[in-house]
Amino acid sequence: MKWENSISKILGVRYPIVQAPMFGVTTPQMVAAAAQADALGSLPLADLPADQCIATIRATKALTPKTFAVNIFVNAIPPLSAELRTQYAQTKQYVAQLAEHHGLEVELPNIDQIKLTDYHDQVDAIIAEGCKIVSFIFGNLDAQSIQKLKAHGTVLIGTCTSVNEAIQLEQAGIDLICVQGIEAGGHRGSFEDHDIPQIGGLSLLAQVCEQVKTPLIYAGGIYNAKTLHAAKVLGAQGFQIGSLLLGTKESSLQEFEKQRLRQANESDVMLTKSFSGRYARGLRNAFIQSMENSGMVLPYPYQNKLTGELRKVARQYRNADFVNIWAGQSIHDYSSKSTTEMIQQLITEAENF
Template identity: 65%
Template sequence: MNWTNNITRILNIEYPIIQAPMFGVTTPEMVAATSNINCLGSLALADLSAEKCVEAIRLTKQLTKNPFAVNIFVHDIPEITDKLRADYANAKTFIEHLAEQNNLHIHIPTIDQLKINSYHEQVDVIISENCKILSFTFGNLDKHSIDKLKSNGTILIGTCTSVSEAIVLEKSGIDIICVQGLEAGGHRGSFTSEVIPKIGGLSLLAQVSETVNVPIIYAGGIYNSKTLLASKALGAGGFQIGSLLLGSAESALKDFEKERLRKVNEADIVLTKSFSGRLARGIRNAFISDMEETEFILPYPYQNKLTGELRKVAKINKNVDFVNIWVGQSINDYSGQSITEIISKLIKQTETNNR
């Protein structure tokens, strides 16, 4: 099989396989291991502060000399209104009480104590650290940021969950579009409508590939050679894998989270706003069930900040009912092997099945 295409040429990699930027799961070791076998590692920076971004980027650079992407959230930040302030206080009280009932001792900051980071300071870090590949989700970069990054020679990869979003990205001059299928684990990357598109990934991929003229990466449900080749046939030139790597040796998930992951069945996997305020696909647990019965789910990023301390303390206490474990619909064995072994196996299987 000839893997060379527009994606490999643009990104300067041998195999157009992209490790998904899974914040909370991705580690510099995961990114480096992917890049070191000539695929594209993705360092998840989410909405970290500029200082934390520099730290993560420099650590990753110590582990690989090959290209890797950095990934950021480019969401809008809702204004703090009187209603939001009241809703936050009510949700804070509810979650603190719920934690106390489950022997989790937490202290949630007030809404005025929150530090909400804008992606603009991250753009400056990405340029100063000479990162040449930037992927992003939850929105589109503003024109000024696009111009700054392009002047730096940075390749831009935007995320879409609908044809209309793909068109917006292409018209903005984004170099590569990542089509995120509904099957994908973690957060939906939607941004043009409050109603999250519910179109299946392969249907969306086929439509986007017929609409835009830039190279396409597909994300959502790829876990073996058959799913990879199916997305290739429908127009994808790059193949983003996430859930396949959750159980890997380099994953940041704790052992108790990986144990829960390996027991998952299809009935356990849901789309929920409970942890972050944005729809994300993961494993249902007690917190999700309790939260969805309330009216206290705030918009992103306030809900995400609100639940951060709860998730941190639950992780320390190995309490699987109060941590978010994001996972896609394509259940696999969530191998504990190294990233190198998992991705190399996928490459070999694909080459064998494509003869």
């Protein structure tokens, strides 16, 4: 297999394999381990405040001299209306009762205690830290941020879940597009948070490839040589792997979460807004079941902030029923090998395919 292509050149890597940014799972160690395999590591910054972005970027730089991508969420934040305040109070009460019913003692934040991040502050921090590759989800960067980042020589990777989103990214001058099939674990990168496109990777990648000229990275369901080659045949030049690395040595999932993953069956894997207010793919549990039927899920980022403390406490109690265990549709054995080994194994398999 010939790996060198426009994506490997733009990203400056030997293998155009991207370790997916996985907020809550990816550690600086995972990013460094991916770089060690001559692939692209991606550091998830999600909606962390600028000072925390800087700290985690520096922690990663201390582990690897190689260039890595940083990843942010670029959604608009719904204004805090009186209606939303009322809704928040109701959902908070519901979640608090649910936690209590399951023996979890947790102090959920009031709406005025919640701190929200404006992604523009993250962009400034990223530029100040000299990061040269930025990927993002939940929409497109605004024109000013694109211009600013490009003026600093930054490669931009947008995420699409439909042909329409891909066209918008291309028209805005985004350098690379990550095409996220419905199989993917974790959050849907969709621009909107309701009525999202739910297109399988096979249909989406082939159609995006016909409609745009921007080089494409594919994400969703790649877990071995066969799936990687399938993405290549459909037009991808870059291959993003997320769930394949969930069980690795560098994953920050706790042992009970890894165990839960290894027991997962096909019906466990579902899309839900329950934890964050945006659709994400992960393992069904008691919290999701209850929240799905409640009709009380708040918009992102409010639901995400509300459930944050609950998830933290549940993790301390090793309670898999109240944590978000994100995972994609390609169920496998979630090996505990290192990220470097996993990527090297994928490369060798793909070469011998």
